[in-house]
Amino acid sequence: MVDRNPSVRYLAAMSVIAPLLGGAMIGLAAAVALAVDGRIAGVSGVLGRLLVGGDGRGFRVAFLAGLVAVGLLGAAATPSAFGGRVVSLPLVGLAGVLVGWGTRVSNGCTSGHGVCGVGRLSPRSIVAVVTFMVTGAATVAVVRLLGLGGAS
Amino acid sequence: MRHLPAFVAGALFGAGLLLSGMTQPAKVTAFLDVGGGWDPSLALVMAGAIGVFAVAYRAIARRGRTLRGGRLHLPIRTHVDSNLLAGAAVFGVGWGLAGFCPGPAIVSLASGSTSAIVFVAAMIAGMIAAGRRPG
Secondary structure, X not given: OOOOOHHHHHHHHHHHHHHHHHHHHXXXXXXXXXXXXXXXXXXXXXXXXXHOOOOOHHHHHHXXXXXXXXXXXXXXXXXXXXXXXXXXXXXXXXXXXXXXXXXXXXXXXXXXXXXXXXXXXXHHHHXXXXXXXXXXXXXXXXXXXXXXXXXX | OOOHHHHHHHXXXXXHHHHOOOOOHHHHHHHHOOOOOOOOHHHHHHHHHHHHHHHHHHHHHHHOEOOOOOEOOOOOOOOOOHHXXXXXXXXXXXXXXXXXXXXXXXXHHOOOOHHHHHHHHHHHHHHHHHHOOOO
16 A cells, blocks of 8 residues: 655655665675775775785775765764664674674675675675575574563 | 765665665564564565565676675675674664664764664674674
8 A cells, every 4th residue: 555645655665765766776886896996895895904904905994994984974963863872882892893703704794795795796795695695684583582682 | 986886885885774764763673573564665665675686696696796896795604603692683673673774774874863773783792792792
């Protein structure tokens, strides 16, 4: 049933269009990184290899600077685009360590494996994505079961 | 100026994350919450991103060189090993716990959010620890 209220219909349409369009922008950005610099735009790899002094330092610094710059712009223009935390601060810190360690050991995150790897039909990336989706969903279920959420 | 395209790519990537709501950890955990009020946003983001990149990748790979004539730094590993499985599993736990993955966390640093700052500092520590592991 189509809602006759224009603002409800607008919000419903935007809830589909915004993520699809945002995703297309991410895909285009990854295409630019590969076409111009020959690099995979996987954020954990871009940062992780910079930390250990890997090659392509200029590309890495510039790409990360772009991420931060748009964050500054977003924070000034639409502060509501940034959400609060979903668990307590110590758990956020634990989560950060797990994400840092896990993405380096498996050589990729949501962008490197999820966008670029699946886009290249890499079997390794497809296995990685299924694995982190399953453990991610299991973790959300456990957080809810233990009542750890709702810290924002 | 040589790295301007990389800066633009980073900014476009970040703008895509912002527009799609991925800088809101609650939207990410709501996607992973299959038993609760499921939010499909993240699946749409992935579909849009993979769709565009897959088409571009085919064209770039066929060319075999970058637009500047440089080499494509593509992953060479093809086999699934225990590092891939263990690392991805651990990453998923952290991702589901805080609702942050590396990209959105870095974009969120600029908002001055304490959780984004704590998350990114801890993530860098985890990355360094991973680099020092034996084997």
